[in-house]
Amino acid sequence: MYDVKKGYEVAKEFYAQYGINVDKAIEIANATPISMHCWQGDDVAGCEKKEDSTLTGGIQTTGNYPGKARNGEELRADIETAMKFIPGELKLNLHANYQESDTFIDRNEIDPKHFDKWVDWAVEKGIGLDFNPTYFSHPKSAKATLSSADNEIREFWIEHGIRCRQIGEYFFKKTGKPCIINHWTPDGDKEVPIDTIGPRQRLKDSYDQIFEATKDVKGVIDGIESKVFGIGAESFTAGSHEFCMGYVMKANKDHIIMTLDTGHYHPTEVVSAKLASIFTFSDKVLLHVSRPIRWDSDHVVSFDDETRAIMEELVRMDKLKDTYIATDFFDASINRIVAWVTGLRNTRKAMLAALLQPVDVMKEIERNGDVSARLAYKEEFKAAPFAFVWDYYCQQQEAGVGLEWLDEVKKHEDEILSKRA
Numbered sequence: 001m002y003d004v005k006k007g008y009e010v011a012k013e014f015y016a017q018y019g020i021n022v023d024k025a026i027e028i029a030n031a032t033p034i035s036m037h038c039w040q041g042d043d044v045a046g047c048e049k050k051e052d053s054t055l056t057g058g059i060q061t062t063g064n065y066p067g068k069a070r071n072g073e074e075l076r077a078d079i080e081t082a083m084k085f086i087p088g089e090l091k092l093n094l095h096a097n098y099q100e101s102d103t104f105i106d107r108n109e110i111d112p113k114h115f116d117k118w119v120d121w122a123v124e125k126g127i128g129l130d131f132n133p134t135y136f137s138h139p140k141s142a143k144a145t146l147s148s149a150d151n152e153i154r155e156f157w158i159e160h161g162i163r164c165r166q167i168g169e170y171f172f173k174k175t176g177k178p179c180i181i182n183h184w185t186p187d188g189d190k191e192v193p194i195d196t197i198g199p200r201q202r203l204k205d206s207y208d209q210i211f212e213a214t215k216d217v218k219g220v221i222d223g224i225e226s227k228v229f230g231i232g233a234e235s236f237t238a239g240s241h242e243f244c245m246g247y248v249m250k251a252n253k254d255h256i257i258m259t260l261d262t263g264h265y266h267p268t269e270v271v272s273a274k275l276a277s278i279f280t281f282s283d284k285v286l287l288h289v290s291r292p293i294r295w296d297s298d299h300v301v302s303f304d305d306e307t308r309a310i311m312e313e314l315v316r317m318d319k320l321k322d323t324y325i326a327t328d329f330f331d332a333s334i335n336r337i338v339a340w341v342t343g344l345r346n347t348r349k350a351m352l353a354a355l356l357q358p359v360d361v362m363k364e365i366e367r368n369g370d371v372s373a374r375l376a377y378k379e380e381f382k383a384a385p386f387a388f389v390w391d392y393y394c395q396q397q398e399a400g401v402g403l404e405w406l407d408e409v410k411k412h413e414d415e416i417l418s419k420r421a
Ligand SMILES: C[C@H](O)[C@H](O)[C@@H](O)C(=O)CO
Pocket: 039, 044, 059, 132, 182, 184, 225, 227, 261, 288, 296, 328
């Protein structure tokens, strides 16, 4: 290993030339929570006591890499292993199908107690829990859920949403940290339906009913997640961007906010370009950081241009503190712990890199109309000695410098994952 401290000192000197306080940037990046999604560890299968855990809803995990978690115990152990190598404040993001109970409990019957193993684990680790209703991978989600024209089906899913908000409040009370709930329904159609407004009106009414029935719930924030299309629902999505944005803005309630998933837009649309407009009308945003390759493929988050641009936007607008950042990817073609560590480290890395830019100086340059200098500054920081700061930060947090973590994850694979059937 090279002299990490020496690298850090050189980088500190480099950044000081531009008035950047490296230690302050590290402190902010370290304290900003990232909600780590549980579903990377088992390909979104969940822990419900049922034979068929086929993933539906137009999302897909591809690959069959051995060693996926087969139950809650294994999943928690894998999450703990991954967390050792992810520096900074973390939360765990759970889906409702990760309930644990001895018998099958249907989605309209779930209670806080079915999540007690997760709650005890989170309390012991001192981390917060976020939550997601699971409006997919269920016989009653085959056609539609909250937008269903079948009242019995719609009632079933409304009850699920209600129970999820009550469970979120339980998480808040137990962990002492707000629970961020993401509401995403896969409802859509392979062809453009003749009636495109009916499903939207029913979806709106379902959300209204869920929020009305749980209006006294405390400590819960609700993200409404839109999507452009899913597999098998290529032509129509009830919860489109316009629908979700309309719902959030009209609701005009502090706890109802937009969820922007980086994989949920047309391939040339980017979330980084949407944030400022949304923050003009909304105080908070929930972000699902993913990596779409040609579609919502949910590849592992990369330290790529768009992830960096999103973090740069948040830092430049001073909105990092107002953004609930969550990861959302599921790659079944590689070691799932490597997937988590890589994606979460990259999310944090992009955040730290964005904090290591002279934002005030660049704003002043722009205000003065010096657009040439503005470009020169933007380009300069692409090749700044950021890696030295990142390595130092990882060392400080004992999260493994460089690829040190890879050997340990491989060892874990040999000793534990490879023994799973
Ligand atoms: C499993 C998640 O709920 C899901 O990924 C959702 O957030 C989404 O992004 C669906 O495409």
